[in-house]
Amino acid sequence: MSDLHTDTTQAVHPDAAKLEGMEHAKQYEFKLAEDYFFKSDRGLTKRVVEQISYMKNEPEWMLKFRLRAFEIAEKKGRPKWGPDLSDLNFDDIFFYVRPNEKQGTAGSWDDIPEDVRKTYQRLGVPAAEQRALAGVGAQYESEMVYHKLKAEWEKLGVIFLDTDTGLKEHPELFKEHFATVIPPEDNYFAAVNSAVWSGGSFVYVPEGVHVEVPLQAYFLLNAENIGQFERTLIIGAPGSKFHYIEGCTAPAYTSNSFHSGVIEIVCQENSHVRYSTIQNWSHNVYNLVTQRAMVHEHASMGWLDGNLGSKVTMKYPSTYLVGEGAHGEVLSIAFATDGQHQDAGAKVIHVAPNTTSSVVSKSISKGTGRSSYRGLVQVHEGATNARSNVECDALLLDENARTDTFPYIEINEKTAHVGHEATVSKLDDEQIFYLMTRGLAEDAAMALIVRGFLDPVAKELPLEYAVELNRLIELEMEGSVG
Amino acid sequence: MAALTDNPAVSADAVESIVSAYREPAWLADERRAALRAYSDQPFPTEKTEEWRYTQLKRFSFSGLELAKAPKDESVPERIRMRIADSDAEGVIVHKGNKVVMHQATIKEAGVVFTDLRTALRDHEALVRAHLYDVVNARQTKYTALNSALWENGTFVYVPRDVEVELPLGAFTTADSGGIGLGRTLIVVEVNARLTFIDEYTSEPFAERLFFDAATEIVLKDGAKLRYVSLQNWSRNVAHINKLRAHLGRDARLESVTVSLGADAARAEVESRLEGPGSESEMLGLYFADEGQHFNQFTLQHHATPRGFSDVLFKGAVRDASQAVYSGMIIVDPHAQKTDAYQTNRNLLLDEVAEVVSIPQLEIAANDVKCSHGSTTGPVPEDQRFYLMSRGLRPEVAEHVLVTGFLYEVMSRVTLPKVAEYVERVVQAKLGVPGVKEKL
Numbered sequence: 001m002s003d004l005h006t007d008t009t010q011a012v013h014p015d016a017a018k019l020e021g022m023e024h025a026k027q028y029e030f031k032l033a034e035d036y037f038f039k040s041d042r043g044l045t046k047r048v049v050e051q052i053s054y055m056k057n058e059p060e061w062m063l064k065f066r067l068r069a070f071e072i073a074e075k076k077g078r079p080k081w082g083p084d085l086s087d088l089n090f091d092d093i094f095f096y097v098r099p100n101e102k103q104g105t106a107g108s109w110d111d112i113p114e115d116v117r118k119t120y121q122r123l124g125v126p127a128a129e130q131r132a133l134a135g136v137g138a139q140y141e142s143e144m145v146y147h148k149l150k151a152e153w154e155k156l157g158v159i160f161l162d163t164d165t166g167l168k169e170h171p172e173l174f175k176e177h178f179a180t181v182i183p184p185e186d187n188y189f190a191a192v193n194s195a196v197w198s199g200g201s202f203v204y205v206p207e208g209v210h211v212e213v214p215l216q217a218y219f220l221l222n223a224e225n226i227g228q229f230e231r232t233l234i235i236g237a238p239g240s241k242f243h244y245i246e247g248c249t250a251p252a253y254t255s256n257s258f259h260s261g262v263i264e265i266v267c268q269e270n271s272h273v274r275y276s277t278i279q280n281w282s283h284n285v286y287n288l289v290t291q292r293a294m295v296h297e298h299a300s301m302g303w304l305d306g307n308l309g310s311k312v313t314m315k316y317p318s319t320y321l322v323g324e325g326a327h328g329e330v331l332s333i334a335f336a337t338d339g340q341h342q343d344a345g346a347k348v349i350h351v352a353p354n355t356t357s358s359v360v361s362k363s364i365s366k367g368t369g370r371s372s373y374r375g376l377v378q379v380h381e382g383a384t385n386a387r388s389n390v391e392c393d394a395l396l397l398d399e400n401a402r403t404d405t406f407p408y409i410e411i412n413e414k415t416a417h418v419g420h421e422a423t424v425s426k427l428d429d430e431q432i433f434y435l436m437t438r439g440l441a442e443d444a445a446m447a448l449i450v451r452g453f454l455d456p457v458a459k460e461l462p463l464e465y466a467v468e469l470n471r472l473i474e475l476e477m478e479g480s481v482g
Numbered sequence: 483m484a485a486l487t488d489n490p491a492v493s494a495d496a497v498e499s500i501v502s503a504y505r506e507p508a509w510l511a512d513e514r515r516a517a518l519r520a521y522s523d524q525p526f527p528t529e530k531t532e533e534w535r536y537t538q539l540k541r542f543s544f545s546g547l548e549l550a551k552a553p554k555d556e557s558v559p560e561r562i563r564m565r566i567a568d569s570d571a572e573g574v575i576v577h578k579g580n581k582v583v584m585h586q587a588t589i590k591e592a593g594v595v596f597t598d599l600r601t602a603l604r605d606h607e608a609l610v611r612a613h614l615y616d617v618v619n620a621r622q623t624k625y626t627a628l629n630s631a632l633w634e635n636g637t638f639v640y641v642p643r644d645v646e647v648e649l650p651l652g653a654f655t656t657a658d659s660g661g662i663g664l665g666r667t668l669i670v671v672e673v674n675a676r677l678t679f680i681d682e683y684t685s686e687p688f689a690e691r692l693f694f695d696a697a698t699e700i701v702l703k704d705g706a707k708l709r710y711v712s713l714q715n716w717s718r719n720v721a722h723i724n725k726l727r728a729h730l731g732r733d734a735r736l737e738s739v740t741v742s743l744g745a746d747a748a749r750a751e752v753e754s755r756l757e758g759p760g761s762e763s764e765m766l767g768l769y770f771a772d773e774g775q776h777f778n779q780f781t782l783q784h785h786a787t788p789r790g791f792s793d794v795l796f797k798g799a800v801r802d803a804s805q806a807v808y809s810g811m812i813i814v815d816p817h818a819q820k821t822d823a824y825q826t827n828r829n830l831l832l833d834e835v836a837e838v839v840s841i842p843q844l845e846i847a848a849n850d851v852k853c854s855h856g857s858t859t860g861p862v863p864e865d866q867r868f869y870l871m872s873r874g875l876r877p878e879v880a881e882h883v884l885v886t887g888f889l890y891e892v893m894s895r896v897t898l899p900k901v902a903e904y905v906e907r908v909v910q911a912k913l914g915v916p917g918v919k920e921k922l
Contacts, residue, residue, distance in 0.1 A: 081532065381834070396849035400816070405844040409857055410536075414831045417860040424846050424853040 043091045046070055049195050052096045056164060056198075059171065069184035069194030076188045082374070083312045083341045088286050093258055095196045095229070149213060158242075159204040160215050163231050166202025173204060177235055181264035181294045181320075189314075190290045193229050193262040200230035200261065203244060204237070205271075211242035214276075214462060232263040236271035236299070245462065246277040258286050259310075265293035267301050269323065278306035278465065279313065280472075283340060287313040297323030297352075304460055307334045307342045308472065316374060318347035321355035321383075331457045332361040336369030336401075337476060345374040345406075350386035350416070359390040362454055365401035366476065372404040379416040386413060392422040395453050397446075447477040486526035487545045491662065494518060496549060497631055504600065504634075509611060517620035517630035524624045536807040536839045538776045541747035542721050544693040549632060550661035553579035559686055562654045569900050571680070572649040577665065578656050580634040589647065595640035596651050599666060602638035609640055613670050617699035617727045623751075626725050629664050629697040636666030636697075641675040641706075650709075650898065652680035660690025660719070667698045671706035673731075678709040680901060684744070687717035694720055700728035700736065704758055707735045711901055712752075715744035715908060718773075722748040730790075732758030739896050742769040742777045742798075743908050753782040756790035756818075767796035768892040768905065770912050771804035771836075781810040783825065785818040785848075794825040797892050799885050801832040801912075809841040812855070816847045825855035830862060830888050832881075862888075882913050 049070045053063040078085060153160055159170060167174050184194035201217050234244055246263075259281065267273045273293070281287055287310035293301040303317040319328030334342035348357040363371035373392045394403040405422045427449055435445035450473055451458070458466045497518050501511040527534035558576050566574055573587030573596045582598045589596060595606055602610050620627035637653040655665050671677050681698065694716070702708055714722055722745045728736050742748050754763035763783060771777045783792040792812070800806045808827045829838045842855040862884045870880035889909055893902040910918040 394844075394846070396846065396851070399819075399849050400847075401849055402847045403844070404846065405842070405855070407842060407857070409838075409840040409859065411829075411831065411838045411840075411859045414834045414836060414861050416831070418858065420840070420842065420855075420857040422842070422844060422855050424844060424851060426849045426851070 042093065044070070044073070044093075044095055044192065044196065048095050052196055052198065055096070058167070061175065062167065065179065065184075066195050069191050072184045073188060073191035073195055076191055078188050082314055083343045083372075085286065085312065088258060096198060153211065153215075156209045156211065157206040158209060158211060158215075159202065161202045163200040163202045163233060164198065166233065170202070170204070173235070174202065174233070177264070177266055178233055179264070181266060181292050182262050182290050187290060189260045189288045190262055193231060193260050193290070197229045197231035197262065200232040200263075201234070201244070201246070202232070203234040203242075205235070205240040205242045207237040208239040209237070209242075210240070214243040214245045217244070217246045228259050230261045232261065234263070234265040234273065234275065236265070236267045236273040238269040239271060240268075241272040243274040243276065245465075246275070257284055259288070261289045261291075263289070263291040265291075265301065267293055267295045267299040267326075269297045269299055271296075271299045273299070274302040274304070275317075276304035276461065276465075278308065278469070280309035282309060283311050285310045287315065289313075289315045291315065291317040292320065293318070293328070294320050294322055295326040295328055298325040299323060300327040300329070302329040303331065303346070304457070305330065305332045305344060305346075306457075306469070307332075307344050310342075311339065312341045312343070314343045316345045316347050316376075318349065318376075319357060320349045320351065321357065321386075322351045324352045325354045326352060327355065328357040330357075330359045330361075331460055332359070332373075333454055333457045334361075334363040334371045335473070335476065336363070336365045336371040338367035338369060340369045342369070342371045343374055344372070346390075347376040348378070348388055349376075350379045350383040350388065350413075353382070353384040353386070355383060355386050357388045359388075360456060361390075361392040362395075362457055363393070363403060364395045364397065364450060364453070365403050366397040368398075368400045370402035370404070372406065373422070375407040377407070377409050377418055377420070379411045379413045379418060381412040383413050384415045386416045386418075388416075388418045390420040392420075393453070394422070394424045395450065396424065396426045397450075443477055447474045450477060486539055486543050488526075489545050489547065489662075491548050492518075492521065492628060492632065500632065500634060504603075506603070507607065507611075510603070510614075513615055514631050517627050518632075520620035521624065521627035521631055524627060526624055533780070533809075536809070536841075537749060537778045538747060538805070541776055542693070542723055542749060544662050544695075547691070547693055548661045550579055550657065550659065550663040550692065552581055553583070553658050555658055556581055556583050558584050559656055559658075559684075561684060561686065562656060565654070565682070565684075565904070568904075569652070570649055571652045572647065573651040574654065575637055575652075576654045576656065577635060577637070579659065579663070582635065587651070589651075591641075591645045591647050593642035593645060594647055595638060597638055599633075599636040599638050599668065606638070606640065609670070610638060610668070613699070613701050614668055615699075617701060617729050618697040618725050622725065625695050625723050626697055628662075629666060629695045629725075632662075633664040633666040633697070636668065637681075639667075639669045639677065639679060641671045641677045643672040644674045645672070646676035647678070650678040650680055652682065655681070655683045655694075655696070656685045657692050657694070657720075658685070658688050660688070660692045663692055663694040665694065665696040667696070669699065669708065669710070670701045671703060671708050673703045674705040675703075676707045678898070680711040680713065680898075682711075682713040682715070683722060684713075684715045685717045685720065687719055690719070692716075692720045694722045696722070696724040696726075698724065698726040700726075702728060702730045702734035702736060702761075704731040705733045706731065708737070709898070710736065710738040711741070711896070711898065712739070712750070713741045713743075713901065713905070714748055714750070715741075716748075717744060718746050718775075720745045724749070725751045725753070727751075727753040727755070728763070729755050729757055730761035730763060733760040734758060735762040735764075737764045737766075739766040739768065739892070740779070741767075741905055742771075742779065743905070743912070745775070747776040747778075749778040749780075751780045751782075753784070754792060755784045756787055756792065759787050759789045761787065761790050763790075763792040764895075765792075765794045766892050766895055767794075767798070767808075768889055769796070769798035769806055770801075770889070770909055771798065771806050772801040772912055773804065774802060775804045776807075777805070778807045779809070781808075781825070783810075783812045783823050785812070785814045785821045785823060787815075788818055789820045790818060791822045792824070795892060795895070796826070797828045797889055799830040799832055799889065800836040800838055803833070803835040805837040805839075807839040808857075809839075809843070810855070811843045811845065812853055814846045814848050814851055814853065818848050819850040821848060821851040821853070823851070823853045827857045828888075829859040830885060831859060832862070832885070882910065882915050885913060886910065
């Protein structure tokens with residue numbers, strides 16, 4: 001176990017409270033430890049990129065890759081569409097902090113804000129896990145469970161490591177696939193991530209192997225894996241089948257104000273890959289993530305994307321159906337409360353014949369929260385008999401809540417069948433009334449209806465996640481009745 | 483790449499020569515000068531401009547063209563004569579180039595003004611001044627600015643309070659020479675008044691290229707009702723761009739249909755702003771792009787008031803290497819509670835090389851609303867074709883029946899049988915249905 005953790009490269013950035021203009025950091029009044037091992041310069045510069053690569057003792061090609069990505073980021077500039085990012089100032093951000101060898105120096109349990117601690121308790125997260133989630137714990141007690149699983153996976157030839165270790169231990173496999181799905185040219189934040197990435201998961205499931213127990217990044221959880229610029233690379237060899245789960249429903253507390261991950265997935269022929277993630281960052285975080293899967297012949301890719309936390313999220317899991325008969329599926333839930341903007345969605349690109357896709361998005365806006373669905377369905381010429389269906393439902397709980405739907409549909413193929421539907425509605429007074437006549441308190445009635453609204457997505461979650469999600473919704477709905 | 487570049491013909495001199503040629507009042511001259519400034523201040527759209535992202539901008543270029551002047555021939559084209567003979571309109575105006583080549587009206591109802599904008603400025607200046615540029619003006623786009631600065635003539639309709647005009651009024655806009663053509667329609671329907679109006683754009687093919695920029699302003703006062711048809715069937719040497727916008731007062735109702743069949747490239751921006759509680763806007767659209775045509779349509783349902791209802795249905799077919807783009811937006815303002823807003827776009831792909839883009843969008847800032855949108859794109863359903871063929875229809879006939887039926891849903895909601903029949907004939911002519919020529 002310890003070998004996974006001694007090679008620590010990055011922790012949650014412990015200095016955010018000092019940064020100017022970060023309201024939340026101030027609000028949380030984080031006490032800081034100043035004894036990190038290495039800290040880069042502020043801002044994103046070529047020097048910082050070189051420092052990171054040097055500190056990680058990386059091969060030459062990775063340094064060159066990072067520098068190329070840095071140049072691309074410089075040239076590209078930030079996107080001009082989507083949510084307001086004007087408060088996000090790179091010059092205030094440390095792009096790389098390597099903490100002391102000793103884990104859990106980011107703060108102590110007592111420093112974690114009361115509301116976050118309370119939420120953990122209410123959700124029934126075990127004490128040790130609470131600490132790990134808050135970024136202040138050492139590895140938590142599921143270590144034994146993890147070891148047992150790890151031994152089993154190793155027998156099957158499954159590789160499940162953090163990305164830095166993956167690069168060291170499997171350089172060829174890594175190089176073969178790294179940045180092939182999301183090149184740095186793709187978008188500005190992918191370029192930034194490519195320049196400064198650190199941590200994330202590296203997963204390889206060999207040909208024909210079915211992994212019954214979900215691979216959970218939970219088990220790898222340490223500061224590194226909830227890092228700012230995680231880079232995850234997942235490869236499903238032909239005929240493999242597995243479910244990878246990232247994050248969890250409990251709030252992940254971080255003093256980082258900026259999180260920008262890149263997740264690349266390769267689904268080779270006939271593989272079945274699922275990637276589930278639920279982010280619940282504290283409400284001071286800009287969460288700008290690029291997720292994409294390349295799906296080959298008769299393979300299928302399923303995304304489950306839950307967005308509950310953060311200040312602003314921009315995340316559109318995308319699926320490139322490049323092999324005949326490939327299938328892609330996206331289930332997306334977003335919950336935006338006061339001050340949050342969840343700009344989530346999905347992209348599906350049909351390139352090959354007989355490819356199919358389905359997107360179901362459910363969003364809830366509460367208080368002054370705003371949820372947006374932003375999506376793209378493309379059917380290229382030659383992708384004969386492609387079928388795609390998109391459904392977006394939005395629920396508005398308050399007068400000041402907002403919702404948007406921005407689906408782009410581009411079709412260049414006569415035999416394509418493409419549909420899109422969206423509805424927007426508020427909580428139905430009659431339903432609430434009915435439940436209240438049955439003895440439910442008003443907020444319990446509302447929570448029940450909201451849970452019912454999310455049910456089609458929640459039932460796809462592993463049980464423990466679904467339970468947590470339901471509890472979380474109850475929690476969010478408490479006090480909604482003025 | 484800048485697809486569009488500036489045109490020296492759009493100049494202060496051009497504005498002043500219109501102002502002096504028609505001895506325009508000072509207020510209008512000032513409006514034109516301000517519009518020209520707004521035009522100069524706005525950049526040309528590029529592929530990077532979101533609203534124009536899927537527009538083939540080069541096809542809407544007017545660089546190198548002169549402002550369209552008098553027609554070569556002031557006769558009314560035969561195709562328009564036949565259309566008039568076949569219609570039950572109470573009044574018709576025909577614009578050709580910058581000339582009014584026909585104006586006939588037998589309006590029974592009292593106080594209705596139906597004339598060209600020049601005459602209206604002379605006889606009803608206060609009425610024109612009170613409404614011109616209220617709804618479509620230079621602040622909106624480069625093209626509305628161009629129109630606002632340099633329009634020469636157009637159509638003006640005014641229906642006084644409580645007056646119901648029983649039979650339709652209509653304007654035909656045609657041309658026989660190229661350049662930059664500018665058309666403007668101003669419709670004002672007073673409190674509890676009622677009107678049906680048809681704007682039709684049509685021409686026989688001619689050699690030069692015509693870029694036509696139309697502005698349609700619709701003012702519906704409280705309780706006013708308007709049925710409005712915009713029927714675009716230009717010859718293929720024309721590029722057509724039209725901003726068609728209505729402001730609706732309390733309990734006002736708009737029923738509009740935008741039909742795009744002709745021209746080489748056409749962009750229609752169809753917009754309703756619901757300003758009075760209880761107002762209703764129904765905007766229908768029908769298009770059939772073939773032989774490389776590029777149709778670009780944008781709809782906006784802007785709910786700025788509570789208890790509004792709006793519905794959009796745009797249906798179209800695309801054949802050959804043609805392209806149809808539909809982009810729609812529903813905006814519900816924060817206090818526009820009890821809004822009902824719907825938006826549907828359906829596309830039929832008739833060819834391997836045909837292309838469809840559909841972007842139905844919602845921006846909702848009130849919670850007590852019912853909003854939905856739907857978009858579908860696909861080929862003619864195989865099972866339906868099979869059924870018709872099992873009944874003995876040849877494959878191409880089955881396709882004609884199915885395409886016509888698909889588009890018929892839109893025309894069936896237009897309670898103007900003469901218009902519906904004409905549209906059906908043009909569609910069938912496009913489909914190549916034997917024996918149906920585009921009877922004119």
